[in-house]
Amino acid sequence: MREGARQQLSRRQFVSRALGTLGGALFSSPLLGLLSCGVPPPLTNRNTRRVLADLHVHSMINEWNKQTALGVRYPGVAGIAGKMFNASGMDWKKCYDAGVDLLCVTHFNVFDEWLSMPTDPDPEAARKTYMMMDQLEAHLRDKVSQYATLAMNADEMKTLLSVSKDTSEWRIPVVHTVEGGHALGGDLSVVEEFAKRGTAIMTVTHFFNKGIASSANSFPYFPDANSPWPHQGLSEFGKRVISEMEEHGIIVDITHATTTSVDQILQHTTKPVLATHTSSRSLGDHPYSLVDEHIEEIAAGGGLIGILIDPYLLSNYSSASEAEEHGTLRDVVRTIEYLVKLVGHKCVAIGSDFGGFITPPKDMKRLSQIGKLREMMRREFQSETFVDDILANNAIEFLQENWGAKSK
Ligand SMILES: [Zn+2]
Known part of the structure; x- marks a missing residue:
């Protein structure tokens, strides 16, 4: 009766299985320590070219999960979620x-949105989002200040980007966005408070x-994680x-919207919009992915x-496990090629979604391995400038402009 449901889990099944099968044993045992430790990789030389301006990355999700109501009640849940299910990630130093x-x-409140389903609108939502911003800022200040620093506005971002990567002063500019x-x-x-806190983008x-x-499901594991009224x-x-x-001055991000929602958002916006972390419906038939007409309309509007x-x-894998087994950076390059043909290379960028419970390509599990994508793109496009634009310049220029x- 319910085709395709066999490989999918509801949110509650997901949680109960995680708790039931892995439970306290994993997070209280030395196993967890073994999972997280390893031989530090050798230092690499910093690339002085443009490398990546990532429009969408979940750098703090595992840290935040520990602070949620569920994470406090079951301290191991965040650890399990991070180690067992969040297969992609980023390391500041790398x-x-x-x-x-x-x-x-x-920033998004993963456990609250998926699991506890607070009454909407949740009166605590903004406060929790400020806490996530506080947490990121404290992390940047106290834990990784030698690698990255917050940019509160486009001017600060521009100043930080002007520092040479060859110098010890260079830091990665980090920008708040809300999902x-x-x-x-x-x-x-x-909205105004978010803007004052330095939020550049919000979906x-x-x-x-x-x-x-209305929102489109982006997770194969959660058949109920989409809108019951997709045409609303x-x-x-x-x-x-x-x-x-x-x-x-917060940039509108249409990612996660249903086709009907995208239509109406594009009708209502008067400024250029972003799709920070999306895919093409022509290459992978998912409600989440953008149809060609919307891609063209977004590009035509700047x-x-x-x-x-x-x-x-990005593609038409039959299941998440098939994608995990066979998906590679070829799927990414194929999508880039398609979009470049459709709207030109200046309208294409990267929003990895790493750290956000995605299934990464088998040849790129960590964001710091972005050089693999560059190399594949360089072979494909035969132009370093072209690759620099897609991986970084287009996103940087768009943020500086919008x-x-x-007033423009
Ligand atoms: Zn997302």
């Missing part, structure tokens, strides 16, 4: 050594329709959210398409 140019770090307008907790005034919607816009589109409140974002590094959503309330 990204620094690899010469990564810019990280747009995104899901439900982080506003239904309060429009929070209008995320896994669930929470009264802002953008709500009246959603329209006001978009107007408020444009007024305060927008930018960030491609995520997740073979499952982040902030300044």
